[in-house]
Amino acid sequence: MTYEIEIGRGKRGRRAYSLDDVAIVPSRRTRDPKDVSVSWQIDAYKFDAPVIAAPMDSVMSPATAIALGKLGGLGVLNLEGLWTRYEDPLPVLDEIEALGTESFNPAATKRMQELYAAPVQPELITSRLAEIREAGVTVAGSLTPQRTQEHYKTVLAAGVDIFVIRGTTVSAEHVSKTQEPLNLKQFIYELDVPVIVGGAAGYTPALHLMRTGAAGVLVGFGGGATTTTRRALGIHAPMASAISDVAAARRDYMDESGGRYVHVIADGGLGFSGDIVKAIAMGADAVMLGSALARAEEAPGRGWHWGQEAHHDELPRGDRVNVGTVGPLERVLHGPSNHTNGTSNLVGALRRSMATTGYSDLKEFQRCEVVLAPIQPGD
Template identity: 75%
Template sequence: MTNDIEIGRSKRARRTYSLDDVALVPARRTRDPRDVNTEWQIDAFKFATPVLGAPMDSVMSPETAITLGKLGGVGVLNLEGLWTRYEDPEPYLDEISLLARDDMSHVTRRMQEIYAEPIKEGLITERLAQIRDAGVVVAGSLTPQRTQEYYKTVVNAGTDLFVIRGTTVSAEHVSQNQEPLDLKKFIYELDVPVIVGGAAGYTPALHLMRTGAAGVLVGFGGGATTTTRRALGIHAAMASAISDVAAARSDYLDESGGRYVHVIADGGLGQSGDMIKAMAMGADAVMIGAPLARAKEAPGRGYHWGPEAHHHEFPRGTRTPMNQVGSLEEVLYGPSHHVDGTSNLMGAVRRAMATTGYSTLKEFQRSEVVLTGRPQY
């Protein structure tokens, strides 16, 4: 059975669906939201909430990573960002937040200049040590291009979770210009769990799982800040992408004799409803940027941007204004004073799980969903 449609005589395409195209169906049996368990565990690390703070300078600083860790999630620090380029990045964060909104070319150019400062290995060690000293799980992120250069520094600094995150990451990168990262060999030699992504399909995700990754990021991250769809023509319809990768997880579980790889939705999760539907489609956890960038403690000072915004050759992202809705604790757990799904995110998850009758996140992946909107092609 196939749902391919003909675009023209020489091209067919599979119909896919975004999170906006699906909705949950309330069940016959409901539960008290207070009885719902939102715990998530990857490897030896257990978290009260299935939330990873995206490794973006507008979202995660060492301090916000610590705060998120104490609130039950895990903050992933961008190890190629301002915190590893400058002893004191605060003046540069101030400057980025004060750049005029009406001249995006100037914003991009100035951000490229600020991020041209070299990464300093000593600062990688210092920032990760700061998080470790606070007694929370330490997680850091590098792009595939920088991983071979800095991974030893990251591991020696005592990271607990290592994230390799790019626009898209494959298990078989081909290059005639440089030695590509051998993911399977690399992961095998590390002593820490590795989360890799993004991936947006069954086959790419299955290959990443076979490298030994503990988790696979689904999507291309930075949904609120990137223009990748317009600039490169690349886009993942997240409902279908998560479902496809969840199917790869199930098949790999059988293939490997019981090895479970976590599926982590990453990108386009701006409100609580997006997170809920991502987990109903099969995600074990979510990596979010924009929702946390709305917190008063967020280093972006009311703005949100990702590494795509200051790429030195081909920038394809924007510095996006964000309404600050409350403290990080209020964003995650309330109390909420907003009706748009931007605060008390986990309260919304609990209520959705209770309404559909499920008590654990793993059970919640069996939620019934319906199509509600126009299919995305």
């Protein structure tokens, strides 16, 4: 059976679907939302909600990582961001907030590149992670593959619980003629903490990442609210198909490894509660959220949202976008909500969708029936 279609006489392509293209079908039973569990566990760490905050400066500070941890999620601090480059990043955040209102603004991009040119200070990595640890929540920090070798010893010495290696795309077989690439399999084998790595956007790259020993794989490529990767590089991976492909890799890797389970974490294009629900339904164990949490009043971006792609020193491929604010972080996650557009009570929406379709926990919900039903105007 093939899903390829002819694009032209010389090229065929596989049809892929975004989360907007699919919908969940109710089953024969319903449940009380209070009877539904949305908890999940990775390695020894259990969380009340399958929500991981993206390591983005507009989303996570040490304070918001602590707040999210106390609300049942996992905050991941960007260890190459403003909080590890500046002793006091608040004036820098003030300046970024005042850079202008246009989405495409070369002058603002240039200034952000200058601000992020300040060096990462290892002592700030240590102090920021220590601040989170002192609050009694799970400590997680993120580095890009390019900076992992340089800073990972500092991160481990600071007592991180979960280590995240996150890039636009991460490969287990990176090839370079000019520098020694990170050997993910050896690196993960030598660590004593669970590692989440990604992004991966297909079956084969995800399977290779699972074989490195990763505890979790991030699924996504250029799908977030701030990225312009599709326009700049021509690369895009529709999330519904990507999550399903990586979930299939998880299943096959379990057979191959004799039962080792690698968690699938959807990362990108999950701005609304319905996107989160459908990501779990397609096979994700948890979701990594950027813009959805950047709308919280406590978010350091103050209603503005940007990723690391926005200040790349050679080829920026992301915008600083105004996502606004909808309320305190607790209300964004757990409600109560007075927004009808899926921007608050994100966990409550997931719980209610599971109850409405008759499923009691996340693993059950991954087996729900879905249909192709592209969103129409007014939906």
